[in-house]
Amino acid sequence: MNNQDTDLTLIKALSNLKAYQHEVRLIKVIETHISWVILTGSYAYKIKKPVNFGFLDFSTLEQRRFFCLEELRLNQRLAADLYLAVVPITGTLDDAEMGGVGNILDYAVKMRQFPTGLTLSEKAASKQLSAIEIDQLSEILASFHQHIAIANPSSNYGCSADINYWFMENFGPINELLTDIQLQQQLQAIQNWGQQEWLVKAEIMALRKQQGYVRECHGDLHLSNMTLINDKVTLFDCLEFNPLLRWIDVINEIAFVLVDLLHKQEQALAFRLLNGYLQLTGDYSGVVLLRYYLVYRALVSAKIALLRQKQQSTDNLPSSACLKYQEFMNLAEHYTQSSRVKLIISHGYSGSGKSTLMAELSENIAAIHLRGDIERKRLFGYTAEQDSQSTLNHGLYSEDASQKTYDYLAECAKAILNAGFSVIVDATFLELEHRQRFRELAIECNSDFIIIDVQACYETLCERIKHRQGDASEATLEVLDYQQQWAQALTLDELDDVISVDSETDKVLETLLANDIKQRLKYIP
Numbered sequence: 001m002n003n004q005d006t007d008l009t010l011i012k013a014l015s016n017l018k019a020y021q022h023e024v025r026l027i028k029v030i031e032t033h034i035s036w037v038i039l040t041g042s043y044a045y046k047i048k049k050p051v052n053f054g055f056l057d058f059s060t061l062e063q064r065r066f067f068c069l070e071e072l073r074l075n076q077r078l079a080a081d082l083y084l085a086v087v088p089i090t091g092t093l094d095d096a097e098m099g100g101v102g103n104i105l106d107y108a109v110k111m112r113q114f115p116t117g118l119t120l121s122e123k124a125a126s127k128q129l130s131a132i133e134i135d136q137l138s139e140i141l142a143s144f145h146q147h148i149a150i151a152n153p154s155s156n157y158g159c160s161a162d163i164n165y166w167f168m169e170n171f172g173p174i175n176e177l178l179t180d181i182q183l184q185q186q187l188q189a190i191q192n193w194g195q196q197e198w199l200v201k202a203e204i205m206a207l208r209k210q211q212g213y214v215r216e217c218h219g220d221l222h223l224s225n226m227t228l229i230n231d232k233v234t235l236f237d238c239l240e241f242n243p244l245l246r247w248i249d250v251i252n253e254i255a256f257v258l259v260d261l262l263h264k265q266e267q268a269l270a271f272r273l274l275n276g277y278l279q280l281t282g283d284y285s286g287v288v289l290l291r292y293y294l295v296y297r298a299l300v301s302a303k304i305a306l307l308r309q310k311q312q313s314t315d316n317l318p319s320s321a322c323l324k325y326q327e328f329m330n331l332a333e334h335y336t337q338s339s340r341v342k343l344i345i346s347h348g349y350s351g352s353g354k355s356t357l358m359a360e361l362s363e364n365i366a367a368i369h370l371r372g373d374i375e376r377k378r379l380f381g382y383t384a385e386q387d388s389q390s391t392l393n394h395g396l397y398s399e400d401a402s403q404k405t406y407d408y409l410a411e412c413a414k415a416i417l418n419a420g421f422s423v424i425v426d427a428t429f430l431e432l433e434h435r436q437r438f439r440e441l442a443i444e445c446n447s448d449f450i451i452i453d454v455q456a457c458y459e460t461l462c463e464r465i466k467h468r469q470g471d472a473s474e475a476t477l478e479v480l481d482y483q484q485q486w487a488q489a490l491t492l493d494e495l496d497d498v499i500s501v502d503s504e505t506d507k508v509l510e511t512l513l514a515n516d517i518k519q520r521l522k523y524i525p
Contacts (some may be wrong), residue, residue, distance in 0.1 A: 007049065010105060011036055011097040014045075014089070020098050034058065034241075044100060044107075045108040046071070047089070056241040067240050068107045074238035074246075078144060078218070082229075082236055084110045107345060113244065114229050120185055121223035124264045124448045129223075136233040137257075138276030144218070144235075146281065147252040151214040152343065157247035158214030160205040166199045166245070167292075170299040177306050190295065193336040197292050204288055208249055213286065215420050219246035222383055223258040228426075251286030255293035259301060262294075262331060268363040275362055275369040282378050284412045287368060288419045302328035332482065342367070342422040343413060343442040347429045348454035349483050350475030351461035351468075353503035358426040360509045365428070368416045370426030373472035375412070376405040384472040392478055406434050417445040430487040435494065450520060452512070453490060453500040460504055 017024045020040060028039040034056060038045045048067060052059040058067060068086045075083040087110045087480050090100035098108065120137075123129040128359050151157040171191050198205075218225075219239025226235050254277060261270035273443050278284055305324040344367065346354040355371060362369035374384045380396055382388050385513065390396040416423040429435050435451065442449035456464075461480055490498055499520070501512050 009088070009093045010096055011038075011047075011301060013091075013094055014038055014098060016045075019096055021100075031190060039113055042113060043084075044111045044113040045087070045107045046111065047106060054252065056244075058241070061104070067105045068109050071109050071238070074216075074218075074240055076237055077148065078140070078222070078235040078238070082112050082114065083111060083236065086110070091399040107197050114227060114234075117222050118228040120228075120233070121260070121264075123228075124223055124266055125499055129266060129269060129309070129462070131272060133228070133233055134273050135276055138273050138280060140233060140235065141221075141254065141257075142277050142280035145215060145253070149216040150212045151216070151247050152210060155247075157244065158205075158209045158249055158394070160209075162244065163205055163249075163252075164195075164202070167194050167198065167296050170296075170303045172471040174303050174306060177310055183329075186329060190299070190329070190332055190336055194292070194295060197295075197302075197336075201289060201292055205249070208251075208289070211285075213249050213251070213283070214247060215250055216243075217246055217248050217250060217253040219248070219253075221253050222260045223257065232481070249286070249289065249293070250281075251283065252288055252293045254286075255290060255297045259294055259297040259331065263298075263301065263327060265364055271366050271368075272363045275315070275359070278368065279371060279374050279384070282375070284368075284370070284415065287416050287421060291335045291420055295332045298328045298332035298335070338420060340448060341417055341420060342448045342450060343417060343438060343445065344422070344424045344450045344452060345429050345435065345438050346424070346426050347435070347451050347498075348456075348503075349430070349461055349487070350428065350473060350480050350487040351464040352454040352456045353464070354428075354454045354510075355426050355451075355471075355473070357501070357503060357508060357512070358424050358452070361452075361512065362424050363417050364509065364513060365422065367422040369510075370409055370412055370416075370423060370425045371472065372405060372409060372425070373474075376401065377472060379404060379408055385470060388474065390474060392476075392482055396474070399478075406437070413438070414441060414445060417420070417441075417447050422447075428483065430483055432488040432491065435490075439494075439497065448520075449497050451490070451494060451498045453498050454503050455500060456503045458484075 011029060013019060015027050015029060015038070016029065020044060022040075024040045026041060030037040030039065031217065034049055034051060036047045036049070038047070048058040048064045052057055052066065054351060058064050072083050072086050087099040087108055088104045089096055089098055089106045089108055090102045090104055091097045092103070093105065096105055099110070120129055120133060156162060165343075168191070174187055175184065178187065190325070191244070218235060220237060221235070223239040226233055228234070254274065258270045258274060261267070261273065278287070301328070302325050305328060342365075344361075346358050348354045355373070359369055376396055377384055377388065380388070380401065382396070388396045393399070395401065406427070409427065413423045413425050425438060427434075429438075429451070439449050462477060465475055465477055465480060497513065501508050505511065
């Protein structure tokens with residue numbers, strides 16, 4: 001009996017209801033190229049196939065036990081209620097028992113079985129993925145990345161040479177399957193870009209590792225590995241079999257899920273996720289590498305699409321495979337290309353609705369949203385929700401603190417623009433000096449400059465400030481009155497850069513994006 005026959009005999013034995021120490025009414029077996037998953041109703045059991053693909057080695061019993069334990073350890077970080085234990089499979093091939101005693105045939109990861117049909121991939125496919133799930137996901141990822149293990153600076157994990165290897169590793173397998181000269185040329189152009197970009201960014205990659213951004217991440221962060229359990233987003237199926245693919249820069253991991261969202265035509269949700277994550281972590285320095293990692297993740301997805309369909313077809317690749325491959329390759333190609341970006345600043349009093357509008361706008365034009373209230377607090381060691389107890393012109397709101405805040409916003413905005421992304425800087429910008437500084441920054445970075453002047457009547461400003469809860473802004477009615485006394489009005493020289501909106505009207509975002517205004521704001525990254 002060969003290994004395959006042995007495997008099938010074991011799975012057949014485990015398809016017997018009596019092989020389990022708990023009640024089972026129906027058994028379903030799901031097979032992948034590296035595992036079997038046995039669904040029993042209450043629990044699911046994942047068994048690793050005895051295979052060796054080079055990048056993955058489950059060929060021995062000891063290896064399978066080790067990687068089962070790794071799978072349990074890694075996934076309990078995010079889904080402790082799902083991943084329960086590693087259990088032995090005992091008995092004989094013809095009469096196996098899950099979780100028994102005696103002769104050990106193999107091992108399985110025991111999981112709590114969860115409902116099907118609720119992955120974020122399925123919700124996205126049916127256009128039911130919402131901001132609620134995306135906001136949950138940004139919070140989960142921000143907290144996860146801030147608490148997981150950090151790579152030792154002297155380790156090989158996440159070094160720039162390793163990053164380049166995994167990027168370039170995609171081209172050989174893809175090129176072997178391409179016969180169309182235009183597709184080959186597209187692939188070569190992306191490879192050339194990747195090599196050049198790596199040469200430019202290698203030092204930054206190395207610095208990011210020294211700064212602690214290379215961590216033991218999830219490793220396989222696509223929407224199919226996220227599901228809803230009791231309306232809460234739960235991440236599962238961390239990559240256990242190759243630590244080199246798991247110990248990565250956190251922004252590399254974020255690029256993984258962004259590519260999945262972008263491929264599913266969910267650009268607004270992708271940038272909502274990105275901005276939520278960045279505002280929670282403050283990792284704006286990571287944006288410098290984001291395009292590189294977006295191209296990398298799109299390449300990996302393109303390669304997988306091509307290889308999977310090739311495995312399933314003995315003839316020419318089906319058109320569906322070519323389509324999916326081409327979609328991912330077009331996405332990769334897009335992020336290798338430069339386009340003119342925009343520096344947008346808000347202008348308006350506290351309570352005018354700037355932050356709400358700028359957040360919505362950033363999603364619609366695919367821009368990074370830098371919020372001054374959040375970054376001001378971060379600079380001085382506060383979370384967005386914490387109350388600094390600062391009073392007018394003191395503490396976080398002293399002249400010196402405000403200057404430091406605008407300095408930091410300018411520093412971040414410059415890095416984002418130079419990384420090839422549009423940026424919205426969300427602050428009051430009531431002083432001409434600050435507006436002029438950012439206009440000069442736009443010129444320096446060869447980007448368009450727009451001031452969005454957000455207006456509301458005094459009564460509305462007061463009402464909004466009085467009813468604020470859980471907001472990063474600590475503005476009071478006293479602050480509002482002070483702003484109105486010293487604010488420097490927009491000048492005639494600035495008017496060509498200004499788009500004014502009334503935040504008290506309905507559909508203010510639609511108004512902002514309408515007609516000629518839309519042409520000024522339109523941007524696909």
